[in-house]
Amino acid sequence: MSVEVKAADQSQAAHVTSRARKSVTALMFISANPVLVAGAVATIALLLMGLLAPIIAPYPPETVDFNAISLAPSPTHIFGTDSYGMDVFSRIIYAARIDMVVALSVVAISIIIGTPLGAIAGFFGGTIIDSVMMRFVDAVQAFPAFILAVMTVAILGQRVLDVVIVIAFLHFPSYLRLVRAKVLSARKSQYADAARCIGNGNLRLIFRHLLPNCIDPIFPQSSLNAGYAILLTAGLSFIGVGVRPPTPEWGAMINLGSQHMLTGEWWTSFFPGLAMIIAVLGFNLVSDGLQDLHDPTRRRR
Amino acid sequence: MLKLEHLVKEFPIRGSKAVVCAVNDVSFEVGPGETLGLVGESGSGKTTVGLCLLRLTEPTSGAIRFRGTDLATLPKKSLRALRPSIQMVFQEPFLSLNPRKSAGATIEEPLILQRKLSRTERRDRLLEVLRQVRLKPEHLNMYPHQLTAGQQQCVGIARAMATKPDFVVLDEPTSSLDPSVRAEIIDLLREIQLDTGVSYLFISHDLTTVQYISHRVAVMYLGRIVEIGTTHEIFKRQLHPYTRALLSSVLVPDPTSKLHMIPLEGEIPSPINLPSGCYLASRCPHVLPSCTQAIPELRTVDGSTSAAACFRAEELLSTSDSEFVPDAGSSR
Amino acid sequence: MALAQYAGRRLLSIIPVLFLITLITFFILRILPGNPVLLYVGGFADPSVIKSVTKLLGLDQPLYIQYLKYLNGLIHGDLGTSFYTGQPVVQDLRQRFPATVELTVLSMIVAVVFAIPLGIVSALRRNKPVDHGVRLVTTLGISMPEFWLGLLLIQVFFVHFHLVPAPIGRLDTVMSPPKTITGLYTIDSLLTLNGATFFSAVAHLILPVATLGFIFSAPIARQTRSAMMDALSSEPVRIARADGIRESTVILRYGLRQGLAPIVTIIGLVFSYLLGGDVLVEVVFAWPGLGQYAVLAIQHQDYSAVQGVVLLVTVTVVLVYLVIDVLYAVIDPRITYR
């Protein structure tokens, strides 16, 4: 520790120029990782949209207006209104709250469960601890995910929290597997041997030495899963077992729109879908970008 | 200092009852301040011996006596208390360092785990060991990928030396380095030994390096020691046909030296189905029918200070042409 | 024949997984709030009727007895009777499964046929316009909700241009299905030389297949691209080029061959996902397949039906995984199964 402090002192002289250098570095980072930056911008924009919904949205999201039923897009309702007279644009903005919250909390919960379990399974790879965990994960993953989700949401009820728990349960095996695979090979590495050699116990070895070197692949995966979570949430709501109307949610909105589609009322389902695509695309781009960032073969002029 | 008695390590083969016998009845001693070179080709089990010594893999049977304690049967907890005095330097400098830890953190960790020194004492020791391996304080904050291969290995050595061990296993510490860097690392290791009196087990397939650093040499073939003796004697007169073939294959970097390769026929037998007699019998140019009957014991041979596991060691000694003296001048 | 033995053992090892799955499904369903008997007999039925129906259905017995009875039936090929359709579940599944198979298999074929060449071209023209285009489209593909795409296609091709028949079911409503041979209408109508039915079946397949084909070609194309890029930068490819091997041979024999395992994996994963996950598309297109059946069954707390679907899908998925594992060994001689 003290050594680092001293180095910081030494580098203080360099601090003067560091600010200018930082902005240059930022520009270079953007030009070198356009995919990551584009994804991050989209994701952050949607998060902000949800956060600032009361300010941005022109209409309240859940107020039925019988004077404005099924209006086509117009300057007053830029994305039109649905069959209850609710403003589609405003609802899309409010829906970002739910869908993004679901996505992020699913990722957080499934990582918190999956990562340490994966590390333990990997470290004890080949033993009974590992086999039990893997068989359980196998069963979860062999289960038809969507049907399981529909079933469990139907049992638990249709609160947002229930949706989160179910999707997190479906997603945690992916982290467990990733981390397990990495730890499985890392535990045989020379640095693991070296760490044992200087007197590290198993716990310290797993969580101080192996895990920090094995979590890289979970970042792209988590971003990917955030996208899946949105798709799954919307899918559940679309068939009517997810988030209940009139709570604004993209999938539920598409469902409502689809019931009136044959009369030519396309906007009620079209725009929420677009918003969803942007959200999921954002997460997927972040995932791609993160993967590229760690890919040593990616080189260009 | 350290005494190995009849060490055996078998690896089970998945899905069958057979085992691979990586180390087969190996015994040797290393004295204080001494370097024993352990040479052999891949599959000879030399690295496994090193791993067993540190209990990085559990020996199947045998004893490892270190200052009177048997490491082989020591419970994990007492073993951890002994860790600071018996250390290891690994083969791949980059792979043996935790990529997420700075050089300073890596070198300091054994001191933290030892729980003997205060923070300031640790820092003093850190700088001391840093000087010892000729690194500079600015290297402390660097991560492995920012260091050259040579510097990485210096960090590995510093980590091993931090707790002032009495015995260090050097597992091919220079084989992945450029020949030029290799020489400097070897010099460094020699210097540290002269300063601190540490003992080394130097595991290597590189005979010129072994010759340069070791006091005594043990030659392994298929999990067994086939010959052991002082460096001088081994490189001068070989009692075992395998040692002879091995030494004759070394390409001495001197265009005036002549190659007298003594080839061994065929390839190393599979370690799963080991032959009943001498393991070299199928490849040996001096083979007799009796060689396939029994396994020759490692024994001293009259007229030589070395011990060899060959029925015909005496004959080989008398016919020893001792052509191979690549480096007699610097042998210690 | 080590491989056949391995496959045999894998088949046996499916049994505990299936057991686990029936167990989970069974008990999850039983803790569902609500009483299916009420749905069955109507909310205002006489309590004695309710009681007798409950007894008839065996729902008055302890849970473990119900489960054991279920297992016993299962062993004899009896999955119980659906409360909702009133038919044996086996019979329901026999009707529904071919619909799902027809849809998913066709979609898979479409997806693979487009995705693999695209992935290869993209890898070969790395960071060129073609590659950027493929990456954009495929990223869009994995980001798009399939039900939304389905609705969009209906809006455009049915509502607007009337190019396809109404997205309801597998055939025009006036038509009766062809004689059941395989259960796949396209094949059955061809076998019975029924041209009109065939064209109707194909017309009804176009949009759902396009939807699923597009959505699921995306992950396959992405995986193909990255597997090809890895393979093309591998040492054997470098050496093949140093040996002056023809570029086409290098790409196919050295590149694609080495990258095939991850591609097969993703195809298997996508396929297994489709089998249990085309629910949404079936709902959108009113496709009378397993997915739609499952949703209806869950909504009606139709225990036996849900269990039947889950079991059937799981068995199929596990079989698909098994095929993948066997394919690995065929692709890569380094993999041996003991």
Place this chain on the structure above:
Amino acid sequence: MTRPDAGGRRGTSRPILSIRDLHVHFFTESGRRAVVNGLSMDLQYGEMLGLVGEAGSGKSVVGLACLGLVRPPGEIMGGTIIYQGRDLLSLSSRDLRRIRGSHIALVPPNARAALHPMMRVGHQIAGVYRTHAGVGKAEARDKTLYMLDAVGIPDPTRRFHAYPHELSGGMAQRVAIAAALICSPKVLIADEPTTGLDVTIQAQILALMNSLIRETGTAALMLTRDLGIVAHYCQRVGVLYAGQLVETSDTNAFFAKSAHPYSQSLLNSIFSRRRGNTVKMLGAPPTFSELPTGCVCKARCPWATDICQTEAPTWRTMGPGQEVRCHWARRTAPVDKGNVET
């Protein structure tokens, strides 16, 4: 910068491969790296030339350039490689492909990883022959079996159908040599052909390779770090430092009286010749994005003076068959720069 005909020029003999002023740069995430900087050298008919240098000196890139195989992120920035009167660097990719494997062949390091893991080794070797010789399957098979036998693989008919993972490292290396030599190339590029092999196997493989190319008169470029290989098998040595040739010399002269300070420090790493810290400039050579002015060695060289900072040294003949690129070669270091320690 360099004399166009510089480096390893020997009397009147005509070289089979001649590199002139080769520049190769790599464009990586962390910026441009000049890996080969104006390298010029000749490979004579039938000789084995050892190109020695540490990791990062650019040896492998030179080998790839001779095969026209520098691919992104690497790029050839200039120079010529003349083979039989044609400049390899300006050939069409089609013509180049016909030369690779048939005229100029590569023996890779670590053959086990270099062979196609899912293809039988026989088919891999036969594939090379069929591509270049345009013969049928049966003929290619016969020739392959002949080659497998020639490289000392016992039971060739059985090994023909083996997969690479079923072979030992030494066996795989023999297979790679068979594939490289099956079209009787004129030039062989051997890139660390025995790294990772055991000493006994290494000695056998080198002896085999040497005798095979002696028979056919194939010239070979041996890229290696191992001075032992150079001492026993190469007639000439080229010393590579930071992408530049700093000395070329007959092998005997090189070991007896190397002239360049870097060569001397390389030789000093041989244990039997180790004499204190006379000249010490080892470790990965420096990397740079543009060729610096002056001598490439200036940063590490204990002899460096002002002239080394500003002026690139030209080739100077130090004796028969020995040329060196250093201002101070064979002279004692200037007195005022006496502190040799780095």
